Amino acid sequence: MPVMYQVITPPTPIEDLKGVGPKLRDKLLELDIKDVNDVVFTLPSGHENLTVMDLREAAHNDKVTVAGTIQTEPALAYFRGGKNRLTVFMEINGMYVKVVFFNQPYLKDKLKVGETAKISGKFQRHKLEINAQRLIYDDSGGYRVKYSLGGVMHSKTFSKLVAQVFENAIFNYDLPEDLKGKYRLLSIREALWRLHFPENPHDINEARRTIKFYELFIFQLQLMEKRRRERVRNERYIVDYDVGALRTFIDTLPFELTDDQKRSVNEICRDLKQNVSMHRLLQGDVGSGKTIVAGIASYAVKTIGEQTALMVPTEVLANQHFQSFLEIFDGLLNIAKLTGNTSKKEKAGILAALRSGEIDLVIGTHALIEDDVAFNRLSLIITDEQHRFGVNQRKRLNERAYRKNVLYMTATPIPRTLSITTFGDMDISIIKEMPKGRKPVETYWRRFEETDEVLDALEAEMKKGHNAYIVAPLIEESETLDLKNVQEIFQMFTDRFGEENVELVHGRMKPDEKEAGMRRFESNEKPVLVSTTVIEVGINVPNATFMVIFNAERFGLSTLHQLRGRVGRSDKQSYCVLISDPKTENAKLRMDIMTSTTDGFELSERDLEMRGPGDYFGVRQSGLPQFKVADLAEDYRVLEHARMSAIEYSAKMEGDG
Numbered sequence: 001m002p003v004m005y006q007v008i009t010p011p012t013p014i015e016d017l018k019g020v021g022p023k024l025r026d027k028l029l030e031l032d033i034k035d036v037n038d039v040v041f042t043l044p045s046g047h048e049n050l051t052v053m054d055l056r057e058a059a060h061n062d063k064v065t066v067a068g069t070i071q072t073e074p075a076l077a078y079f080r081g082g083k084n085r086l087t088v089f090m091e092i093n094g095m096y097v098k099v100v101f102f103n104q105p106y107l108k109d110k111l112k113v114g115e116t117a118k119i120s121g122k123f124q125r126h127k128l129e130i131n132a133q134r135l136i137y138d139d140s141g142g143y144r145v146k147y148s149l150g151g152v153m154h155s156k157t158f159s160k161l162v163a164q165v166f167e168n169a170i171f172n173y174d175l176p177e178d179l180k181g182k183y184r185l186l187s188i189r190e191a192l193w194r195l196h197f198p199e200n201p202h203d204i205n206e207a208r209r210t211i212k213f214y215e216l217f218i219f220q221l222q223l224m225e226k227r228r229r230e231r232v233r234n235e236r237y238i239v240d241y242d243v244g245a246l247r248t249f250i251d252t253l254p255f256e257l258t259d260d261q262k263r264s265v266n267e268i269c270r271d272l273k274q275n276v277s278m279h280r281l282l283q284g285d286v287g288s289g290k291t292i293v294a295g296i297a298s299y300a301v302k303t304i305g306e307q308t309a310l311m312v313p314t315e316v317l318a319n320q321h322f323q324s325f326l327e328i329f330d331g332l333l334n335i336a337k338l339t340g341n342t343s344k345k346e347k348a349g350i351l352a353a354l355r356s357g358e359i360d361l362v363i364g365t366h367a368l369i370e371d372d373v374a375f376n377r378l379s380l381i382i383t384d385e386q387h388r389f390g391v392n393q394r395k396r397l398n399e400r401a402y403r404k405n406v407l408y409m410t411a412t413p414i415p416r417t418l419s420i421t422t423f424g425d426m427d428i429s430i431i432k433e434m435p436k437g438r439k440p441v442e443t444y445w446r447r448f449e450e451t452d453e454v455l456d457a458l459e460a461e462m463k464k465g466h467n468a469y470i471v472a473p474l475i476e477e478s479e480t481l482d483l484k485n486v487q488e489i490f491q492m493f494t495d496r497f498g499e500e501n502v503e504l505v506h507g508r509m510k511p512d513e514k515e516a517g518m519r520r521f522e523s524n525e526k527p528v529l530v531s532t533t534v535i536e537v538g539i540n541v542p543n544a545t546f547m548v549i550f551n552a553e554r555f556g557l558s559t560l561h562q563l564r565g566r567v568g569r570s571d572k573q574s575y576c577v578l579i580s581d582p583k584t585e586n587a588k589l590r591m592d593i594m595t596s597t598t599d600g601f602e603l604s605e606r607d608l609e610m611r612g613p614g615d616y617f618g619v620r621q622s623g624l625p626q627f628k629v630a631d632l633a634e635d636y637r638v639l640e641h642a643r644m645s646a647i648e649y650s651a652k653m654e655g656d657g
C-alpha cells in the first residue's frame, strides 16, 4: 500500500543533507519538512518565466520579462511614509517605454544610461508603461521558482537542497506502468523534477497533471483500504435473522414500501446476513422514508435477540423517532429513549435493561456514548444525520458493538463526485423515490409587503385542519436590525390567529419546554408553530401542509431544502412560501432555484456550483485531505479516472496476493 508523498526510501532525515546544520534543521522542522520526501514534495508556490520576450507581442496587463537600453537618468521621488518611486525610460523592442520601480531606491545606481537591462513586471500597453517588479541580474533565462518558506530560507537555497536530493536519493515508488501509458503520465520523479526545475509551460502542465493523478490515485487506494478494513470478514458479523418473521412484519406495515426502500432493505439485510461487518450509508431526501428502513433492520436484529442503537443529533429528533417507532413496533420491540434529559432514576433502569438485553432498541442522543452505557449484544448501530457527529463520537458508539454492523443515514443529498471522495469507504444505498401519493411542495417567493396575502392562504389551510410551520432566522433583535426576529413574528401571528392557535419554540428554550411546545403542535392543539431553525432536523408532522420562511435569503439552498422537507409528508398538497426582499443577485438566484425544483440532488448540484467546494466541504466534511496539486471540486474527471484505476489496481493486487 503506497503512502501519500513517500516516494523515496529510505526517507533520509534532512540533517543528513549537506549544508543543513542544527539551526536550519529546526527551522525546516517548523515548516514540517522532516526528510527528503518532504523536500521534494515542497512544491514551488509559483514559477516566474525569465525568458526574454518581444514586448510587441505582449497584451495589456501581461506579466513580461523584457530587455532594452536605458535612455534616461533614473528619477527618484519620495512620498508620504517613506514610499518612493524610481522612473526610467527604456527602449524595448523599438518602443519608448516608461519603467517604474516602486520602493527599490537602491536600483538608482544600477541603471546607467546607454546600458542594457533586463526587467520583469506588468505591462500597461495603453500607457506604454511597465510596472517593474524586478531588475534581473543573472543571464540564465528560463524559469525561476518560488517557494513559500515563511522567510526561513531563500528559494534559491532551497532549490539547491532539492537538487541535492535528486542527485543522491533513489525514488522507489512510481505509478503503475500501464496507468502511465494509458493516461500519458510522467514518472513521479520526472514530474517532481519538472516542477522544481521547469523549462517551459508545457512541462509544468504535464508535471502537474501527473502529480494530480498521483494524489487522487493514492487517495482512492487509501479509501479502498479503509473500506476493506471496515468490511472485515468474520463469522461473528453474521446476523442470522428470521426471514419469515421479518417478511410478516413488513406485510403488516400500513403502507407498501417504495422500490427504493425495498432495495435499501435488501442491501442492508444482505450485509447483515453476510460474514462482513456492515459499513453502509443510507442516503435519501427528507421525507423519503429512511426511518422505516432503519426500523426494519432493527427488527431483523431483534429476531435473534440482539440489540440496536439509534443515535440522533438532537433531543427533539430523539423524541420524534421514539414516538414513531413506538407506533410502528408496538408490542414487537422493546424500545427505550436515552437523552441528556432522562432522569437519573429512569436512566439507571434503562442502563440495567440494556445490559441485560431486555431492551431491543435504544434511541438517543450523545447520551448513548457516555461511559456507563453498556449493552448485552449490540449488533446494529444506526447514526442519523451522521455528518452532525464527529468521527470520534461515531467511533465511541461503534466500539460497543458485539457484531459491528453500522448504518449511517443522511438526508443531505451529495453530488455524486463529492460522495465518491467523502464516502468512498462506504457502501451506499440511495432512496430517490418518494412514497406514493406524495405531491411536490408548491413553492412561492413573496416580498415582505405581501405577507398579509400569505397569511390569508395559511388561514385557508388551518380551516382544513392542517398545521403550519413559520420559520424565523434569528432569536435576538440585536443581531441585525432588519431581521424580523422570532418574537416579533410570533406577535404578528398571535395578533392574527390568537394565542390559542400559535406555539413558539426556539433554541434558547429549555428542552422540556421545547418538547411540550412541539407536542402541542403535533397534536394540532396549536396548529401554527413559530420557530427558529431548530426544526431543521428530522421532524415529522405529516399533517403540516404549510410553511412560511421569513428572511429566506439568510439561508443557503441546502438549509432551505431541509426546512421545506418538513411539509409535503402526506398525500395532501403542501405549500412553502419564501418571504424575502433579497439584496444580492446570488440571493435572488437562490429564491428562483427553490421555486423551480424540489429535487434534492439537483439542488445540491446547484448549491455546489454557487458556493464552490470549499464551503460545501467546510460545513459537511472536515478531515478531507489537503492535496498539493489536486482540487477535489475542479478535478472531477481526473478523480473518476483515478478511482477506476484504483479499483482495477487493487482487484489485481488481491488476485495476485
Ligand code: ADP
Binding pocket: 255, 256, 257, 258, 261, 284, 285, 286, 287, 288, 289, 290, 291, 292, 411, 435, 436, 538, 540, 542, 569
Ligand atoms: P426521512 O427520515 O427519510 O426524512 P421519514 O422516515 O420520516 O423520512 O418518512 C416520512 C413519512 O413518510 C413518515 O410519516 C413515514 O411513515 C412515511 N412513509 C415512509 N415510507 C412510506 C411509504 N412507502 N409509503 C407511505 N408513507 C411512507
Ligand code: MG
Binding pocket: 237, 238, 239, 271, 272, 273, 274, 275, 276, 277, 278, 405
Ligand atoms: Mg453482517
